[in-house]
Amino acid sequence: KQEVTQIPAALSVPEGENLVLNCSFTDSAIYNLQWFRQDPGKGLTSLLLIQSSQREQTSGRLNASLDKSSGRSTLYIAASQPGDSATYLCAVNRNRDDKIIFGKGTRLHILP
Amino acid sequence: DVKVTQSSRYLVKRTGEKVFLECVQDMDHENMFWYRQDPGLGLRLIYFSYDVKMKEKGDIPEGYSVSREKKERFSLILESASTNQTSMYLCASSSTGGMDTEAFFGQGTRLTVV
Numbered sequence: 271k272q273e274v275t276q277i278p279a280a281l282s283v284p285e286g287e288n289l290v291l292n293c294s295f296t297d298s299a300i301y302n303l304q305w306f307r308q309d310p311g312k313g314l315t316s317l318l319l320i321q322s323s324q325r326e327q328t329s330g331r332l333n334a335s336l337d338k339s340s341g342r343s344t345l346y347i348a349a350s351q352p353g354d355s356a357t358y359l360c361a362v363n364r365n366r367d368d369k370i371i372f373g374k375g376t377r378l379h380i381l382p
Numbered sequence: 383d384v385k386v387t388q389s390s391r392y393l394v395k396r397t398g399e400k401v402f403l404e405c406v407q408d409m410d411h412e413n414m415f416w417y418r419q420d421p422g423l424g425l426r427l428i429y430f431s432y433d434v435k436m437k438e439k440g441d442i443p444e445g446y447s448v449s450r451e452k453k454e455r456f457s458l459i460l461e462s463a464s465t466n467q468t469s470m471y472l473c474a475s476s477s478t479g480g481m482d483t484e485a486f487f488g489q490g491t492r493l494t495v496v
Contacts, residue, residue, distance in 0.1 A: 301483070302483055304484065304485060306487075311470075311490070311492070312489060312490060313386075313472055313487040313488050313489040313490045314472065314474075314487040315487070316484055316485065316486060316487075319483070319484045321483075359424075359425070361485070363483075366413075366476075366477075366478040366483050367412065367413060367432040367478045368432075369415070369427050369430050369438070369440060370415065370427075370474070370476070370485055371427075372417075372424055372425040373424065374422075374423075374424035375424065
């Protein structure tokens with residue numbers, strides 16, 4: 271059974287720092303991996319999608335990498351800002367028409 | 383822009399009521415999902431559907447049913463609401479076609495059962 275783990279559960283860093291969020295999964299047979307952001311009381315916003323054949327994706331200050339063989343993904347945030355404060359979740363699926371399995375997220379707080 | 387719209391942002395229902403949560407997507411996505419989110423437990427899949435009239439149980443289907451009569455609409459039904467179903471409910475959709483299989487979420491429905 272696929273399990274997705276995100277460590278740490280919470281992280282506080284000063285504004286301006288670069289940071290890395292980690293995601294690991296137990297079954298490397300994934301179709302894709304997606305990173306989401308969630309603000310308190312809101313739905314999830316998609317940040318980046320990495321197909322299983324890809325190694326990384328970039329959007330603005332965000333860069334997500336995928337190492338399928340080791341069951342790991344990282345989300346790199348450059349030059350962090352207070353507006354980046356949110357919970358970040360990663361999720362994987364086995365096939366394009368299969369369920370999506372989530373980690374419990376990392377709650378990020380950027381200190382002004 | 384992909385839009386996934388949930389019918390209510392907040393709902394308060396009484397124990398024993400039958401509750402309908404509606405979700406509509408406008409991108410012709412094949413897959414639709416219902417999750418609930420609780421503190422410390424993360425997102426747990428209730429049901430998902432990969433096509434009209436098709437459904438599969440997720441991790442916690444007990445006490446819930448779903449309906450997908452049209453491609454764009456996926457309904458979650460609480461047959462007899464109980465206080466332990468107080469939660470945030472999140473609907474999502476994704477495509478099975480091509481390379482763009484990104485999942486999109488609605489804004490969530492905060493359900494309180496009293």
